[in-house]
Amino acid sequence: EEKVRIMEWEKQEQQQQQPQQQQNAGVMYVKVMTDEQMELLRKQISIYATICEQLVEMHKAITAQQDLAGMRLGNLYCDPLMASSGHKITARQRWTPTPIQLQILERIFDQGNGTPSKQKIKEITSELTQHGQISETNVYNWFQNRRARSKRKQQVSIPNNAESEVETEVESPKEKKTKPENIHFHENQAQKAEDLCFQSAEISSELHSLD
Amino acid sequence: EEKVRIMEWEKQEQQQQQPQQQQNAGVMYVKVMTDEQMELLRKQISIYATICEQLVEMHKAITAQQDLAGMRLGNLYCDPLMASSGHKITARQRWTPTPIQLQILERIFDQGNGTPSKQKIKEITSELTQHGQISETNVYNWFQNRRARSKRKQQVSIPNNAESEVETEVESPKEKKTKPENIHFHENQAQKAEDLCFQSAEISSELHSLD
DNA sequence: CTTTTATGAATGAAGG
DNA sequence: CCTTCATTCATAAAAG
Numbered sequence: 001e002e003k004v005r006i007m008e009w010e011k012q013e014q015q016q017q018q019p020q021q022q023q024n025a026g027v028m029y030v031k032v033m034t035d036e037q038m039e040l041l042r043k044q045i046s047i048y049a050t051i052c053e054q055l056v057e058m059h060k061a062i063t064a065q066q067d068l069a070g071m072r073l074g075n076l077y078c079d080p081l082m083a084s085s086g087h088k089i090t091a092r093q094r095w096t097p098t099p100i101q102l103q104i105l106e107r108i109f110d111q112g113n114g115t116p117s118k119q120k121i122k123e124i125t126s127e128l129t130q131h132g133q134i135s136e137t138n139v140y141n142w143f144q145n146r147r148a149r150s151k152r153k154q155q156v157s158i159p160n161n162a163e164s165e166v167e168t169e170v171e172s173p174k175e176k177k178t179k180p181e182n183i184h185f186h187e188n189q190a191q192k193a194e195d196l197c198f199q200s201a202e203i204s205s206e207l208h209s210l211d
Numbered sequence: 212e213e214k215v216r217i218m219e220w221e222k223q224e225q226q227q228q229q230p231q232q233q234q235n236a237g238v239m240y241v242k243v244m245t246d247e248q249m250e251l252l253r254k255q256i257s258i259y260a261t262i263c264e265q266l267v268e269m270h271k272a273i274t275a276q277q278d279l280a281g282m283r284l285g286n287l288y289c290d291p292l293m294a295s296s297g298h299k300i301t302a303r304q305r306w307t308p309t310p311i312q313l314q315i316l317e318r319i320f321d322q323g324n325g326t327p328s329k330q331k332i333k334e335i336t337s338e339l340t341q342h343g344q345i346s347e348t349n350v351y352n353w354f355q356n357r358r359a360r361s362k363r364k365q366q367v368s369i370p371n372n373a374e375s376e377v378e379t380e381v382e383s384p385k386e387k388k389t390k391p392e393n394i395h396f397h398e399n400q401a402q403k404a405e406d407l408c409f410q411s412a413e414i415s416s417e418l419h420s421l422d
Numbered sequence: 423c424t425t426t427t428a429t430g431a432a433t434g435a436a437g438g
Numbered sequence: 439c440c441t442t443c444a445t446t447c448a449t450a451a452a453a454g
Contacts, residue, residue: 044256045255048260093450094430094449094450095431118441137431141429141432145429145431146429148445149428152444305435305444305445353434362439
């Protein structure tokens with residue numbers, strides 16, 4: 001643990017002192033250093049203190065949130081065709097469909113094909129790539145989200161009744177799984193979650209500030 | 212608190228030095244400290260060095276994990292569709308690993324052993340129960356998802372030399388094979404690597420500032 | 423600039 | 439094991 005420069009400096013110091021200890025037989029055994037050295041020492045200690053603080057902070061953040069900021073960065077995005085709408089020059093972090101891409105996606109979505117899965121994704125991606133940066137994951141996510149949100153809206157738009165007779169098979173896909181038995185009982189550990197919640201925003205922004 | 216202690220000690224030092232300066236060559240201004248003090252200093256600096264190293268290690272270990280799993284804050288969820296009945300306020304929330312549980316899970320996952328057998332699951336669950344509510348099903352699902360998603364990303368990170376042997380699927384047992392192995396969704400992992408680089412660089416530069 | 427909304431992405435769980 | 443779904447988080451975009 002002594003492979004830092006500070007240690008080297010210290011060693012020099014100690015050597016410098018040897019003769020003194022022998023000379024001052026009956027006197028105090030002391031170490032000597034110049035103002036410069038003292039200042040250097042203080043500086044180095046200070047730096048260590050700072051580093052430790054930051055590392056501890058970082059560690060706590062990571063331990064507490066494990067992620068949130070760590071891997072959230074998406075692909076770089078610089079769409080040349082974006083000029084038409086005239087904004088967003090330095091977009092990054094997360095993919096955003098261009099107007100053209102969105103139009104195409106919506107069209108495909110409306111064409112029924114409730115299952116854009118698999119091979120379709122590739123085809124769609126290929127087509128959309130010609131209109132801006134995009135990946136298969138983006139397309140996949142888009143459809144997943146599109147469908148989920150479309151479905152949710154439908155459910156909300158029919159909030160009536162809800163009596164004991166809910167068999168209005170409007171949709172009700174499976175929203176009640178009604179497991180035969182509740183195998184696992186989940187209880188919220190509010191205590192812990194609460195403690196961890198703080199770091200979130202703070203750390204998040206800190207780590208994200210890597211411009 | 213380490214920082215504080217050191218600083219305080221340093222101040223004491225400066226006060227004690229005055230009377231002893233006379234011992235040394237008259238013109239040269241120096242700071243003096245006893246062997247004990249020097250030893251104390253050395254130990255404290257050493258402690259700092261150790262702390263820094265360990266924190267860096269910890270940080271790297273945690274950050275270097277392929278997939279950073281996020282955590283959810285355990286919010287109570289009140290199903291809007293149930294509101295009318297006014298009962299069943301039960302929180303239908305899904306399990307969320309606590310940071311500690313996650314670390315343990317990740318550690319086990321990284322230790323290879325891609326086969327969390329039934330028995331193993333029980334053991335792991337037992338251990339994790341001490342750090343928060345969890346069931347065997349949770350553990351099972353976690354490993355299942357972890358593996359699947361890890362594999363998918365690995366495929367992406369390796370833009371392998373695509374052979375055209377893909378069309379060799381002559382044997383179609385049923386009717387729709389759809390060859391799923393080529394469809395895996397892509398997501399650039401480059402960003403994540405970049406992120407790690409940055410973090411490492413940051414720490415690195417800080418440590419280097421000791422020079 | 424701050425708050426709100428829309429939506430891309432992450433992930434626990436279920437099905438096959 | 440793989441895919442799909444539901445839910446939640448975080449952030450780009452929009453509104454104030």
